[in-house]
Amino acid sequence: MTNGPLTLMQQTSALRQAIRNQEHTGPTSGLATGAMQGNVVILPKEYADEFLMFCHLNPVPCPLIGVSAVGDYRMPMLGEDIDMRTDIPEYYVYRNGEEAERCYDISSLWQDDMVAFVLGCSFSFENALSQVGLTPRNIEEDVNVSMFESSIPTKPAGRFYGNTVVTMRPYTPKDAIRAIQVTTRFPKAHGAPLHFGDPSSIGINDLAIPDFGDPVSVKEGEVPVFWACGVTPQLAIKNAKLPICITHAPGKMLVTDLLDADLAVF
Amino acid sequence: MTNGPLTLMQQTSALRQAIRNQEHTGPTSGLATGAMQGNVVILPKEYADEFLMFCHLNPVPCPLIGVSAVGDYRMPMLGEDIDMRTDIPEYYVYRNGEEAERCYDISSLWQDDMVAFVLGCSFSFENALSQVGLTPRNIEEDVNVSMFESSIPTKPAGRFYGNTVVTMRPYTPKDAIRAIQVTTRFPKAHGAPLHFGDPSSIGINDLAIPDFGDPVSVKEGEVPVFWACGVTPQLAIKNAKLPICITHAPGKMLVTDLLDADLAVF
Structure with a gap:
């Protein structure tokens, strides 16, 4: 433990832990400033290739910064300890293109065929x-x-x-x-x-x-x-009418270990 | 002599020679594309330090790319053979803030105390x-x-x-x-x-x-x-009411050996 102010990495880690423990379920705007936050889309593998292509074709609204392996709820390229089932403050669950429920933990909804996508955020x-x-x-x-x-x-x-x-x-x-x-x-x-x-x-x-x-x-x-x-992408997801798709709640993002500066150009 | 199309450096050199010989007295827009062209201001040393400061304080309208030594009509940083007395297609001569005459060669007007400035061009x-x-x-x-x-x-x-x-x-x-x-x-x-x-x-x-x-x-x-x-700067020159100041005619620029790309960023 240090006695000084927390480093950004310590803030990021502490915030993600608080989210995981459902101690923080609110918006993430203005928290751990400097750490990149991301939009989240989780859907079955059957749709993953098409969604990946959708992101590829629309890189401005859908700037992909992370994709999980099939069935793997980790996201090591964005943070070693990230668990996509617990590390977002609030989730929206869509079924057949309609918002069906909201929750703070999707462990019980996770399927072996699910793929998680993380997109950059304004x-x-x-x-x-x-x-x-x-x-x-x-x-x-x-x-x-x-x-x-x-x-x-x-x-x-x-x-x-x-x-x-x-x-x-x-x-x-x-x-x-x-x-x-x-x-x-x-x-x-x-x-x-x-x-x-x-x-x-x-x-x-x-x-x-x-x-x-x-x-x-x-x-x-x-x-x-x-x-x-x-x-x-949430509009496109509704249009695609997937049997199940899970996103973050607007403004309640995945907090990553990347820095905003890491992906800046010039 | 090569038989192929002229290189940009050959075009630049040929254009500047034609201007020097008064074979080309028109606008330079669209000629030797890729070579940087410049706005020209020539004034007595008494005013040069103030004008240099004016450029320094206003770098967006007045982006300085070349300054001559006092009394020296060469501009080697922009082209080894440049002669500021002959290498602009047409000159405007201002006296006491008013446009007094136009000419194609200022050799007879050049003074030992003159300083030439070249500013980047759109x-x-x-x-x-x-x-x-x-x-x-x-x-x-x-x-x-x-x-x-x-x-x-x-x-x-x-x-x-x-x-x-x-x-x-x-x-x-x-x-x-x-x-x-x-x-x-x-x-x-x-x-x-x-x-x-x-x-x-x-x-x-x-x-x-x-x-x-x-x-x-x-x-x-x-x-x-x-x-x-x-x-x-031409408005500022009029306001300053210099006894003499010489500029290029609008659209008839100094063609330099620098490339547009040389001074581009990113």
Whole structure:
């Protein structure tokens, strides 16, 4: 034991232990800052190859950072002790394309044919934006980021298809240009935005009514800036109508031992 | 002599020779593509330190790539044979802040106390944009780029002050995001844009009436994107009311032996 402040690796390990023990079942935003967090999709092997192809064809909304072996609930490339059955604060279980239940532990649901996927998450670039003084409005207002189903189609793969879900963060044009530069450094966390300005040109009718998450205020002189979102695969999963599929609850992510900086470019 | 197509270095050398012989007195846009071209400012030593500081304080509109020794009309860091008195297709001569004359050779005007400055030019990033399919509208329409005096102030240095001149190229938001990424690679050619969208928020009233250059069409769904421009120092030079100052004519640049790629980052 040291007497000083915890290192990031110690924070990450302690947080994951608390999640495993169901002492922490809430959002992971702002915790163990600097450690990469991930979106989670767990599904039967029968669908795994198609889903892998879906991620390959749609690397911006679905930036793959980890895949398990078939039936193996470990994820050693993201953390030696990770157990995908217990290490996410809350799980959503989909059956036949519908949300069926929520739980904190999926040990009883785990099947020998299951494959776990982990996709990068915008928390990585939100930290980077905050560090250069471009704190996202959702963090300033302490709410979930606004998410919208856009009219931008993904490239389908087998039974997986659907539109791209986008997050929205408002900035002045000058700050948006800087935000584009900063987020370009994080291709494994959705990278640069897909769109800015007129929401209707990507099929969004009302910024005040997000499809997921919370609305945020857009100030005079600001334009909405839209990034691809890790909720995109959840739409494709619903469309694929799998007999069973398990995801993380939005905002309650897998905390990994990778650093945001590890997968940054430039 | 080779029988194949000319190498870039041979094209550059041949073009500079033709300019020196006054066989080429026109614009240099699209010539010796890949070789870096530069804006030129020549002024007496009395003002040189202040102008150097002006460039230092305003590196985006004034990206310095070469400075001569006092009284020395050579510029060996940009090309061994460069003669700043003859190697620009056309010169503008300012006296007391007013344009006084235009000429193709300033040998008779050169003074022992003169210092020449060369600043990077947007032609470098226009080539890069074209290479990724984002050909600037001014190139598509074969006109000079639209330039506007914005309300964005430069940082003053001694007698040099004034607003930033910007160029405008229209793009869809999706293409603008890519253009921001591409031009970020060229900090010595003005780099990323300063603004996009509403022109009035940077003091521009009418895109159809540029202050310099030609208007270009802006299509449905496009937004104007504004980059800092190498004409910015010419406003500051007018404001400084130097007894004499010589610049290149807009669009008729110094062609250097540097490659655009030499000063690109990432």
